[in-house]
Amino acid sequence: MKKIVKAMLCVLLIMSLAGCSRNNTVSSVKEPEVTGSETGENQDSKEATETKPVELKIWHDGDEAIMGIIQTSLNESLKDKKITVNFEKKAGLTDQIKLYGTDAANGPDMYLYAHDSVGMFAEMGILAPITDVIGDESLSELLPMTVQAGTYKEKKYQLPVYFETLLFLYNKDLWKGEVPNTTEELYQYMKENTDTAAGTYAVVNQHSTAYNVSPFINGFGGFILSAEGEPGLNNAATKEAIDYNKKFAALQADGDYNTVTTLFNEGKAAAIIGGPWLISGIKEAGINLGYKSLADFTLPNGRNLAPFAGVQGVCVMKYAAEAKKDAIGEVLKTLAGKELGAELAKKSNCAPANVKAYEDTEVAANEMVVTMKQTAETAQPMPNIPQLTVMWAPTESLLAAVNKSGEDLDKAADKYQQEALTAIADMQ
């Protein structure tokens, strides 16, 4: 009996080891596969000029419906050139790009993402400038703001497709009279129509997040992070803006995303500062929605509110630009065209980067898209330099300290400016 059990255990053990051995065999076989794959890609590159089929992979972390529209439109336009584009959703896209950014076999050819990570990936050395693949003339129809957003150290790394920014969204059934044109008038309206005890608000906003306070900061001439990588948390203009924002914050609930969106969608707030990402929830709630550009609000200093803009665009991996240059060039040209832009505006309410797309009659009638384009005149692209990744924590800590904890602005600004400098130094 004992011997039988021993024998069985030995057999099981050998089978396990054989299993491990098999895995090792598979992993060693992968090596030639990679080589073969690279050879195949070179071959594809040569044959592309002879209109051989080329398949391109684009990773994204965005709305599936939007990506579906882009993919369908691209593949339709490029059918004759035998180019096929496949969009793949990757949650945690920035981490995935870090892992696969130099892996030609398993990584993407391009990715579509917000522009503020362009500097980080460019600095890592894994991106190719899009001007390596297409000429500047292909970018001539694009909003300058959107092209600037994807430019890092004078090189254009991102082809903009559409952009997002903040809007003043209001419930037409609840708002009394006309929406004001100055922030002071807006504040007066808020004071008269807000009852915090009863939980009814005139305007709600995520008043302690950097993105939602940027209209004030930029409007006062302050900045969170300069183009040279200097934090501006204790800059005089920045502090003035934060102080001004504070009186609005006192009338806007706790500024938490869930709180303010629920208040607006349930009709307890007449207006909300938000972007296109809120629209689906608002429509579901059945709200009669009105739009006003933040650029139409004038500050006491005579300037207008200037929100951040986030540009969604395509970046090209360095290895793909070398191996599939012509096919990628065709894709980028099509992405930059007005046809795709108009389609995005009509089907998904995206604000296209292409200026001519707005000439389409249906697009011109889309109130939200037109309001976004209007805002693009004063909107500032978020900084795209790598240092931005560590700026959110000190910036939002400062805003929360002032708006929620009642900390002294000057002390808090100096404290978090120092924190920001330390965090930036730690990146090296």
Place this chain on the structure above:
Amino acid sequence: MKGKKKYQPWLYSSPAMILIGIIIVFPILYTGFISLTNMNLFHWLDYRVIGLENFKRALFKVDSGFLKALLTTLLWTAVNMALQLVLSYFIALGLNAPGLKLRRLYKTLLMFPWAMPAYVSILLWRVGMFNTEFGLFNKCLSALGLSKVNFLSENIPAFLSCMILNLWMALPFMIMMIDGALQSIDKCYYESAKLDGAGFWKQNLHITIPFIKPIMAPAVIMTTFTTFKQFDIFYLLTMQKGAYTGATIQTIITYAHQNAFVSNNYGLSSAVSIIIFGIIIALSLFTNRGVKETGEMALRKKGGAYDKA
């Protein structure tokens, strides 16, 4: 024969050892290697070994913020462990009261917080209990005519809020352990004590607590470690990206996360990880020695009792 038996156990356990090597030992060693390099955003493909530079930087980062975080963590651990033990002890006593009906139902309900994923529990409390507009606590305060409170915007109320949430999540485990320990005590001790006139407190002090102590020691140590390295409650409740609440409470782990893990400087982050790993290993060895001594003392006492009998 002797030689064969000497090597057999290693042979049998080698598949498991290989697996442990791949998924536990290798990552630690790789982290150790990265901690000796300057791998970061600006040296992604061309990093090189820079010796102990990262460790020097990591240790010099022990500024006043770290000491404050350390003290906060010690306070957090001490208060939570004390409250956990006291509350779960009395709840377990209640569950073991003779003649209690629906005992199983109560135990099941009390175990529910343990069954929920921590992430879900924390977010539910944040939105459902502590929220300024819709939270249960503020609904009650409004109904009583009092003004709303933002529980998470300042450090002391935020600390207390985190503590309440941690107790809610951690009590089930401790209750279950004490409940099991209580059931292992022979009832005849209580009968004898009762005959000799001992009351509730004396029974607990001289019978219940000494008997459950050896069983509870490992559970307490394990929970102390878990509480000491708490990250998710503070992070998810007060410092989610885009949802800072204003409280600036830092524990050692949240401090390390904020100061080392968001900078994309993997060399420095790895050095911090190795240092934390070293600290935890040292604490672990220290507590293991403590448990061993306790065990020996228990054995001696037992021997003594036997000798007397």
